[in-house]
Amino acid sequence: MQILCAVDGSEWSQWGVQALEAFAGREPEKVTLIHVVDPSALRSGKGGNPVAEKRALAAMEKAGGILLREAERSARVALGQAVTGPRTKYHRVLAHGPFARTIARQAQRVKADLILIGSRGLSDIQGFLLGSISRQVASMAPCSVFVVKQPIHQLTRVTLAVDDSKQSRFAARFLRSRILPESATTTILSSAERPVTDLAIRYLPKAQVEELERPIIERATKLVTSLRDEFLRDGYAALTNVQMDHVIDTIVKHVEADHTDLLVIGSRDLTKSEKLHLGSVSESLLRHAPCSVLIVRGRRA
Numbered sequence: 001m002q003i004l005c006a007v008d009g010s011e012w013s014q015w016g017v018q019a020l021e022a023f024a025g026r027e028p029e030k031v032t033l034i035h036v037v038d039p040s041a042l043r044s045g046k047g048g049n050p051v052a053e054k055r056a057l058a059a060m061e062k063a064g065g066i067l068l069r070e071a072e073r074s075a076r077v078a079l080g081q082a083v084t085g086p087r088t089k090y091h092r093v094l095a096h097g098p099f100a101r102t103i104a105r106q107a108q109r110v111k112a113d114l115i116l117i118g119s120r121g122l123s124d125i126q127g128f129l130l131g132s133i134s135r136q137v138a139s140m141a142p143c144s145v146f147v148v149k150q151p152i153h154q155l156t157r158v159t160l161a162v163d164d165s166k167q168s169r170f171a172a173r174f175l176r177s178r179i180l181p182e183s184a185t186t187t188i189l190s191s192a193e194r195p196v197t198d199l200a201i202r203y204l205p206k207a208q209v210e211e212l213e214r215p216i217i218e219r220a221t222k223l224v225t226s227l228r229d230e231f232l233r234d235g236y237a238a239l240t241n242v243q244m245d246h247v248i249d250t251i252v253k254h255v256e257a258d259h260t261d262l263l264v265i266g267s268r269d270l271t272k273s274e275k276l277h278l279g280s281v282s283e284s285l286l287r288h289a290p291c292s293v294l295i296v297r298g299r300r301a
Contacts, residue, residue, distance in 0.1 A: 001028045001178050004112040006103050006137070007035050007071040009063075012118035012148070017071050019116060019152045019292070020078035025181050027079060027087050032110050033071045034093040035064040036102045061094060068092040100136030108142045113178065115145045135286055144174065144296045152261060152292055155179070158186045159260045161251050161285070164223055167266030171296035172227050175264050176234050179294065185237040187258060188227050190220040191250035192243075213244055248284045255291050264294045 005020070007013045020031065037060045042053045072090050079088055091110075095102045107115050119134040138145045160175060162168035172188075180186065195212045196204065224240040231238035243250050255263050267282045286293050 001026070001113045002030045002032070002111060003028045003114050003116055004032045004034060004103070004107045004110060005071070005075065005116040006118075007033055007067060009067050010118070014074070014118070015151050016116050016118035016148045017074045018078050019118075019146070019148045020075050021080075021153050022155050022181070023179075024078070024080050026178065027081075030089040030091065030110075031075055031079075032091045032093060032106070032112065033068050033075065034095055034103060034106050035068050035071075036095050036097065036099045037061055037064055038098055038102075039096055040098070064094045065092075068094060099133050100140055103137050104140035104142065112143050114143060115141050116148065117145065118148045132287075135283065138282070138286060138295050141297065144294065147286060147293045147295070149290070149292045155181055155184045155261050157258055157260050158184050158262045158264060159251070159255050159258060160186055160188050160227075160264045162188060162190050162223060162227060162266070163192075164219060165266065167296070169227075169266075171264055171266030172230065174296045175294070176231060176236060179262075179264075180236055182235060185239065186231060187239045187241055187254070187260075188224045188231070189241045189251060189254055190224050190243070191245060191247045192216050192220055193247060194244055217242060217244060247281065248288065251285060252288050252290070255289055260291045262292050262294055263289050264296065267295050267297045 001023075003020070003023070005016055007017060017033075020028075037057070039057055042056050042060075069092070072092060075090065081088060093106060095106060097105075103115065103117070106112075115137060117134050117137055119132065134145075134147045138147065158175070158180065160172060162172065175186070194201070195216060196209060201209055220242045221240075224242055228238045228240050241254065243254075251263070254260070263285065265282060265285060282295055286295065
């Protein structure tokens, strides 16, 4: 697997590099470490000092080079290749431009299967006002994106949130073939919205509500059972969980109660106009889930 890991020297960026330890059992073919310098942040507009700006840019580039070398050392340690001969190829990239767009373009250039990026977990209000680089990257990325929200040394408890879509099935295959260690337990969770409103439930007979909900529950149960069988067939422990409630709330409550290390969701490829927004479910889960989130996109498996 080809991994692009974004680094900026922050604590959450270090979590992203350290998360490579979770891939040690499936040594990636190549890890590209990228640090982005945005020259536009130095431009003070009309009447600015071009000489001072040039010196500042040179200092940032020098610091970025040092940061990338340190990140490579950390990556080798995380993958257990600090002493032994490297089985993974490493490449360092110092790029210029807007952060999220530059990372996404580099992922396209190196044909990355996965972007690994740390997130400082801004509160909902701060995230709305300031924007989140990780969410911007997820909306622009041509490949899957692993957003690390806390230190991860190994994956023990994984939640795969699914619906009856090809994106969910692809996410399940990607998880098994590229990410999941044999020691992990995966909960395959399907949450469906109720076919009637809460107000209607108060006035409809219970038997009638159950009759409306039954086919939805049966389809979801069939889906998660089928996916569980695929995990078991490949030698992975898997559980199922089917619920009928608000999708986002159900998933967030589950990962909180389960102490999930990683939430995995599938996401379809976005058109240019759709990339302005990641999509309601993916964006909401990326924003609200307390654990790290893997958004699986693309067709390579």
